[in-house]
Amino acid sequence: MNAGPLALAADALVLVGLVVSTLGVVGMFRMPDVYTQLHAASKAVVLGIVAFLAASLAADDAAVTSRVLLIAAFLILTTPVGAHAIALAAWRRREPMRTPGAIDESAGELSSRPDQPSPSGAGDP
Amino acid sequence: MHQAVFYVAALWLTGLVIACALRVLSARSTASRILALDTLVLILIGLLVLWSDAEGVAYFLDAALVLSVLAFAATLAAARFHGDGRIF
Numbered sequence: 113m114n115a116g117p118l119a120l121a122a123d124a125l126v127l128v129g130l131v132v133s134t135l136g137v138v139g140m141f142r143m144p145d146v147y148t149q150l151h152a153a154s155k156a157v158v159l160g161i162v163a164f165l166a167a168s169l170a171a172d173d174a175a176v177t178s179r180v181l182l183i184a185a186f187l188i189l190t191t192p193v194g195a196h197a198i199a200l201a202a203w204r205r206r207e208p209m210r211t212p213g214a215i216d217e218s219a220g221e222l223s224s225r226p227d228q229p230s231p232s233g234a235g236d237p
Numbered sequence: 238m239h240q241a242v243f244y245v246a247a248l249w250l251t252g253l254v255i256a257c258a259l260r261v262l263s264a265r266s267t268a269s270r271i272l273a274l275d276t277l278v279l280i281l282i283g284l285l286v287l288w289s290d291a292e293g294v295a296y297f298l299d300a301a302l303v304l305s306v307l308a309f310a311a312t313l314a315a316a317r318f319h320g321d322g323r324i325f
Contacts, residue, residue, distance in 0.1 A: 123242045126287070130249050133280065137253050140260060140276060146268045153276045161283040168290035176289070179298035183286070186305055187279075194275060194312040201320025202268035 118170045125167035133160030144210040146202045154195035158187055243291040250284045271315045278308035 139152020165184045168176055209216060257277035264270040282301045289297035314324050 119239065122290075123239055126242055126246050129283070130246055133253060133283065134249070137256050137260075137276065137280075140273065141256070146266055146272060149269060149272055153272050157276050157279050161279055161286065164283050164286045164290075168286055171290065171293065173293075173295065175295035176298065179295060179302060180286075183282070183298065183302050183305060186302070186309075187282075190305070190309040191279075194309055194316070195272075197313050197316035197320075198268050198272050198275070201271075201316040202266065204320040205266075205268070207266055207268060 118172075122167040122170035125163050129160040129163030129167065131160075132163060133157050136160065145214075146207060147199060147209060147214075148211050150195045150199055154191050158191045161187060240291075243287065246287055247284065247291075250280055250287065253280050254284070267319050268316070271312060271319065274315075275308060275312045278304060278311075282308070 133156065136152045136156030139156060140149050143149040143152055162184050165180045168180055171177075203216075203218075254277060257273055257280060260273040261270055261277065264273055282304050285297045285301040285304065289295060289301070317324050
């Protein structure tokens with residue numbers, strides 16, 4: 113195992129990913145409600161995993177690099193969608209916002225139930 | 238990546254997985270529980286990536302990719318079922 117600057121950079125990226133993921137998990141325990149837990153869990157943890165993926169780019173192997181890029185792109189694209197779905201579900205179930213000073217600005221804007229599609233099932237005109 | 242860093246990181250991530258499992262059990266609401274499960278699977282993906290890097294083989298990454306797709310579908314389905322009462 114060579115100890116070139118690339119390997120040291122990979123070590124540093126792994127440690128950075130560990131710290132960031134740990135902060136995300138700690139935030140999931142410390143935040144008062146699910147809306148703020150989403151900030152920690154969906155952003156910090158994914159960025160930590162992306163740091164791990166970047167560290168394994170140092171292997172300089174085409175099979176590894178292609179899969180790593182695919183996983184990183186997929187995670188970065190899909191995690192906000194999942195976090196938004198969780199937040200919308202919590203909001204529709206009227207989950208209380210326990211964060212001090214929290215204001216529900218969309219209290220009257222969205223229906224508590226999802227909008228029903230038109231009876232014919234037609235899309236946009 | 239050096240062996241010592243890998244061992245430290247793998248142990249630490251295992252601790253994070255255990256913490257997430259405790260969070261799944263102790264969450265105050267269902268949405269929080271779904272979030273904790275999603276985070277647990279994300280950390281498992283990180284563990285797989287780390288393992289593939291340490292062993293120098295690529296096929297753990299296939300498992301990580303499949304796991305990320307499954308986690309996304311499961312989170313979306315659970316959240317939509319929790320919020321809307323239906324998945325589609």
